[in-house]
Amino acid sequence: MKAVSSSVRTAKTPAGCIEYTLERKKVKNINLRVRRDGTVYVSAPSRVPVREIESFIAAKCSYIKQAQEHFRSRTETAAKERRFAQGAAVMHLGRPMELCMVQSAAESVTAEGQRIVIALRDSSDLTRAERLYAKWLDGRCREVFTNLMREIYPQFAAMGVPFPQLKIRAMKARWGSCHYTKGMIVLNRYLIEAPLHCIAHVVAHEFCHFIYPNHSRDFYSLLDRVCPHWRSDKAELERLVVL
Ligand SMILES: [Zn+2]
Structure with missing residues (x-):
């Protein structure tokens, strides 16, 4: 399922203007998601007109505003908790x-x-x-993440995946990403705050993208196989680490 096109638009709603990214995809319905950084992401089939998409957004405007506020206050608290000080x-x-x-x-x-x-x-x-x-x-991230990559790698080596390059970045909206054409995995440096098994499921997730560059059913069945506990690991990660 590859994106056909993506554009940033603004919808007028009873709660004010809401900016959103629209992605045209082979999906059945309009899907709306508020990301951790407060951005709104909508995917819709290409046959659905923008007018219909925007009335869908308008109908969900109070949910969107509440979700954005929720993420904003969580981020604020996390930033306070991460403040660098003696004894912190x-x-x-x-x-x-x-x-x-x-x-x-x-x-x-x-x-x-x-x-x-x-x-x-x-x-x-x-x-x-x-x-x-x-x-x-940074050094700790590199050491810990690389060890986890080495642990999981043999399963993917058997599928013909070359050992990927690792890039570490501070990201506000995602735990990791896989640049399968470049043979590279990007992992969020805040992952180092989480227990090892929580980090491991993100590594497994990104490795699976070398086989399936999407979130299809095949992708998830592979992830279930290589990391059977990923659902609870993910829930724990989201609870423990705020971006
Ligand atoms: Zn993914």
Whole structure:
């Protein structure tokens, strides 16, 4: 099921103007989704006129506005919780860890038990400390994600998939994506906050896209086979990590 065309439009509704992305696809009905970043996504068969699509959106306008507000306040709370400070709690692989900045001649970042210790010359220099922490976190993401990719890979090697390149990005609306023509998987760096099994299901999902570049029934039956618990892993991930 490949998209035929996609365009950004604005619908006038009783709750004000709502911007949405319209994708024409081989689907049976009009489907509407509010993404975590608040954007509205609509897919519709090409025979349905825009007028009909927009009255569908208008009928759902209070739902859309509520969903956008829900995501906005969740994002705001998450940003507050992620604020970088001495003694702040950060989630790391599903466990709360305490950030500790300590004075030291040599810079380093280490995870020690329940603490992430950031050593630097001036422990009150939060800008420098945050930079060191971000760099360390990038390294952790690469290590953890690559290990998960290696674990799942043999099943896909058997299907002729070359080992993909990994790209890590901070994303606001998705856990990952698969660029199957480039042989590349992109994973969200916020995944490092989740337990390993939650990250593993995203890796499995993206690997399955090398075989099926869509969300067809075949795609899901492959995902069920390689990652039988993906539904509960996904629900847990969505509960634990807010983008
Ligand atoms: Zn997908």
